[in-house]
Amino acid sequence: MTSPTAQGAASAAPAWGLARSLANRTTRSLLSVALTFLGLTCVTFFIGRVIPIDPVLAIVGDKASAETYARVRAEIGLDLPIPVQYWRYLVKVVHGDFGNSVITSRPVLHDLLQVFPATLELALLALLIGVVAGVPMGVLAATHRGRWQDQVIRFLSLLGYSMPVFWLGLIGLLLFYARLGWVEGPGRLDVAFDDIVAPIIGMITIDSLLAGEYEVFWNAFWHLLLPASILGYLSLAYVARMTRSFMLAQLRQEYVLAALAKGLSPWRVVWVHALGNVWVQLVTVIALTFGSLLEGAVLTETVFAWPGLGLYMKNSLFNADLNAVLGATVLVGVVYIGLNMISDLIYPLVDPRARDQ
Amino acid sequence: MTDTLLAVRNLSVTYSGDDGDVRAVRNVSFTLGRERLGIVGESGSGKSTTGRAIMGLVGRSARIAADELRLGDTDLRGLGERGFRKLRGQRIAMVLQDPKYSLDPVMSVGQQIAETHRTHLRSTGRDARRAALEMLEAVHIRDPERVYTMYPHQVSGGMGQRVMIAMMLIAGPDILIADEPTSALDVTVQTQVLAIMDDLVRSRGMGLILISHNLHLVSSFCDRVLVMYAGQVVETCQAASLSEAKHPYTRGLLAALPQLGNRRAELPQLQRDPAWMADLA
Numbered sequence: 001m002t003s004p005t006a007q008g009a010a011s012a013a014p015a016w017g018l019a020r021s022l023a024n025r026t027t028r029s030l031l032s033v034a035l036t037f038l039g040l041t042c043v044t045f046f047i048g049r050v051i052p053i054d055p056v057l058a059i060v061g062d063k064a065s066a067e068t069y070a071r072v073r074a075e076i077g078l079d080l081p082i083p084v085q086y087w088r089y090l091v092k093v094v095h096g097d098f099g100n101s102v103i104t105s106r107p108v109l110h111d112l113l114q115v116f117p118a119t120l121e122l123a124l125l126a127l128l129i130g131v132v133a134g135v136p137m138g139v140l141a142a143t144h145r146g147r148w149q150d151q152v153i154r155f156l157s158l159l160g161y162s163m164p165v166f167w168l169g170l171i172g173l174l175l176f177y178a179r180l181g182w183v184e185g186p187g188r189l190d191v192a193f194d195d196i197v198a199p200i201i202g203m204i205t206i207d208s209l210l211a212g213e214y215e216v217f218w219n220a221f222w223h224l225l226l227p228a229s230i231l232g233y234l235s236l237a238y239v240a241r242m243t244r245s246f247m248l249a250q251l252r253q254e255y256v257l258a259a260l261a262k263g264l265s266p267w268r269v270v271w272v273h274a275l276g277n278v279w280v281q282l283v284t285v286i287a288l289t290f291g292s293l294l295e296g297a298v299l300t301e302t303v304f305a306w307p308g309l310g311l312y313m314k315n316s317l318f319n320a321d322l323n324a325v326l327g328a329t330v331l332v333g334v335v336y337i338g339l340n341m342i343s344d345l346i347y348p349l350v351d352p353r354a355r356d357q
Numbered sequence: 358m359t360d361t362l363l364a365v366r367n368l369s370v371t372y373s374g375d376d377g378d379v380r381a382v383r384n385v386s387f388t389l390g391r392e393r394l395g396i397v398g399e400s401g402s403g404k405s406t407t408g409r410a411i412m413g414l415v416g417r418s419a420r421i422a423a424d425e426l427r428l429g430d431t432d433l434r435g436l437g438e439r440g441f442r443k444l445r446g447q448r449i450a451m452v453l454q455d456p457k458y459s460l461d462p463v464m465s466v467g468q469q470i471a472e473t474h475r476t477h478l479r480s481t482g483r484d485a486r487r488a489a490l491e492m493l494e495a496v497h498i499r500d501p502e503r504v505y506t507m508y509p510h511q512v513s514g515g516m517g518q519r520v521m522i523a524m525m526l527i528a529g530p531d532i533l534i535a536d537e538p539t540s541a542l543d544v545t546v547q548t549q550v551l552a553i554m555d556d557l558v559r560s561r562g563m564g565l566i567l568i569s570h571n572l573h574l575v576s577s578f579c580d581r582v583l584v585m586y587a588g589q590v591v592e593t594c595q596a597a598s599l600s601e602a603k604h605p606y607t608r609g610l611l612a613a614l615p616q617l618g619n620r621r622a623e624l625p626q627l628q629r630d631p632a633w634m635a636d637l638a
Contacts, residue, residue, distance in 0.1 A: 254458035263446030
């Protein structure tokens, strides 16, 4: 028998409890975000210090006199003590000032805001493909464990794990673009469609829909589909594999037996009860997958000439454009922090146990 | 007590594994009327497997064989998954050991009860909800409206087991198999849950199979007792006369029970006789 106090404690309205736990979580995650961000800037700052590129030399050139060199060195504050330099760097970063890019000679932040939506568009569609196909595949593999469905799905996952993405990209272009002509080639748009739609949020598919330019949308979509599918295949491989093992663990639980014992169809037991519990674990996996998609974008964007963050980072690296590299690194770090926050907020929605903490 | 709800004759369950076959249940026979039948035995004696075989829940690696396996007038032998699905919950249901694990943690308990109703009676959401609330009241839960929206982790063990009983009885089965229904509960709550279950089973004229390793519980609660050892029934007797059981295994179990006020340093160990298995090996 439950004691009256225990019953009373649990009687707080569920909506209020949810709001309060959300507030608690937000405070806690804001604190951890601040700490993580501090760590991140520490890392990028010290990378900037130890990397064998002399920022003064990059400005004055190697024919400058010793006085000029010393003057510029003092101007950009490299003669100050390290902690002071870090503090100045931190203040700048917090204000969104990553300095100017050497290649584009524009502020790095400006460049990042321009290239990031292209990557986001790619990664979002890739994630959608990975989750929409990967979760059902994982479930199917688990429910048909050891049978041919399982073997096929595991083989496909393994392939997705082990194929280098640039190779898949090249083969994909060769087959689906050059041979079959099913999709459009590299880049985000055909030249003929350039500059028709003014950027609103920077994702061409969405901007063109908002502007009602459906021809542009379809062109952009067919350009997007192949690189997104190839990236999506990577996340599918991971998501399917994790879903399979989570599902196998859930199917061994007693509540599955109880659900069968009350006469539910195996279909309902798997897709409603067991999968409902699998989602709790999948939230983190999907957030991490999204992060790794941003990293995977570096190679994919290079192969597909996709003007996103990955291509920008690659070009900056090859041209020793330190400000741009560090700025992009901070951005990727910030995205990871954001993903963690989002998954923290999603938890209570899929897991009632998380609402009560 | 007259009409037979369940008839089992020479039921065997065999699991085929990598190291050959394991015969978990060997030639078990019994009938169940509108009564309370206890099945006792040590771990691995096949009592749970017997219960699950009747519900068709033994898994794909198991083979079931029987000369007779009849639920009312339905022959359960060779019944497919679809056929069993109609029976489970509606004709025969099962209460499992620990509500902490046997309720879905991410669905509210009310919805889990209503789900059984919707599945079998094809009822609307509102009807199922009303039936679930009535059922919660029937298992003596105060304030069913509030408990309906609670999740399994928010209810106590005793309350969880009453939810489980409600979930299993809402579609009106004839038989309830209770597999160690109170082993995970506090001692103080055990009798209460048993009383609620007994009350419902009697008032609905159901048959109950109580599977337990607890001899005291079974002898005080049931009408008849089957004693199982190594997959076979070694003895059947009236619960009240369990203390006069003849089989050496049952006698051994009884002798191994600790007694209040008896300050014995060591309980006698059960001496197993290979001959107990010889007749059916």
